[in-house]
Amino acid sequence: MLAYRHAFHAGNHADVLKHLVLTRVLRYMGEKDKPYTLIDTHAGAGGYSVEGRYAQKKGEYGEGIAKLYDRKDLPAPLADYMSLVHAFNPDGQLRQYPGSPAIANFLLRETDRLRVYELHSTDHRILSSYLESRPNTQVSDRDGFSAIKGELPSPTRRAALLMDPSYEIKTDYAKVLAALREALERAPDTVVMIWYPQLQLLESTQMLPRLKASADSMAKKGWLHARLTVTQADERGFGMMGSGMLVVNPPFTLHDELAECLPLLVERLGQYDGANFVLEQKAV
Template sequence: MFSYRHAFHAGNHADVLKHAVLAHVLDYMNRKDTPYWVIDTHAGAGLYRLDSDWANKNAEYADGVARLWGRDDLPPLFARYMELVRRHNIDGRLRNYPGSPWLTLEALRESDRLRLFEMHPSEAEVLVRNLEHQGRIALRQTTVYDADGFEGVKALLPPPPRRGLVLIDPSYEDKQDYRRALTTVKEGVKRFATGTYAVWYPQVQRRESTDLPRQLERLDVKSWLRVALSVKKPAATGFGLHGSGMFLVNPPWTLHAALKEAMPWLTGLLAQDDRAHFVLEQREG
């Protein structure tokens, strides 16, 4: 649905959780010399200005990444995430926010590859333009497809090096995205059983958002991990995002311990009322 622009939400509490998990997964993958691919099914524009009109419409980053900015008591999981954010704000002011493609580019080695899908014509155009400013190496490592990521990922699995991460991060404005996210993982593990799949999902007052993680838990996979953060009670109106979650198939074995240490701290920091809480569950292989 072309009405969605991630710039409205860049750096919010959902991005903090999602991108800290992403950074940890990529660091873990870099422990082995073997190359890998990252496939991002809903890439967005890649890099966002927090002083833009879009970002400032609701200033969601103020209750997200801005609460971590400048602190010196971050747990390692979020210290690493903020290290990557600071690289895009070298003047000491929080003005730029790196989305998942940019955080991935920070981690990739010369032999690794990034495949980005973005259907929104304006977002895809900005994404390509932003990549061009990154230089030759980023352009050589990255391919952008202005196509449906749910469908396009099928042709890329398994990736040639037989190592990879698939990030599935739709807007869920269309309720069919919940079903399609589940199907993408289900079909993906048939093609590429050893890959890591990371699904972001919103916590909203919609039955599908509650059903999705439970449906993912029932997949026939070796191991999974779910982490979710609710920052406030659901709104009386029934609208709005009160939290989000990440569900990972074949997660790094190090991730659960890192989240167990970090999530109580993050929940306290990002809480917007006394109903804030987190959930951390896993199935070990």
């Protein structure tokens, strides 16, 4: 986990789905005057160079954000997200990609609280520097999963929680499930956003139904699940085929916004004829 660097994957298809969802959730929460808290358990460095050696090594952004960056025909939710990416590149050229803390920095108001966690020492240092002038913000190098106990319930009462570990360590799957349960026990109306990789791996395939079952019994407003499949596993069954987002206590607007965007994401980001999406919701 401490060796993982998101810079290798910044701006790929998984980031597009994850940050589209994050943007819509934060926009919705910002519509009410009352402040809210955003907790980001695996924040990364905040932003990434797509021209740097990490991003260039695999070039994943080329099959992700680069496919959308200059498009003028995007649905409004995608266009809004893309406007943030453009704001992160003031000269107009796609050189940098904003991570979740940068998107939060764009969208949170000064009265909103931001709590970000990152264990990697280099990324933590970069993140601390990036957010040092933002009010009501704490950047910590503690484990984000274990921090939930101290973060919820939030002093603002309204809260959103983003969990997107690398899952390179298989125990992350169990930790995500435990963290969701703890978050909902402490604050059952928290909006919880969970990203996961689509893999042919037992832990990956088992986690989603378990997360849904916990949300069914504990969440106040049900759940929404969106998955974007862009490619196939290799001959041995290895490789990330796509990714998904489970949003517990989702904004009521989110389903229709994603329904407008996901077909286009399949069209633009799909890398084989079988590319597809899943969008499902269960209300309590």
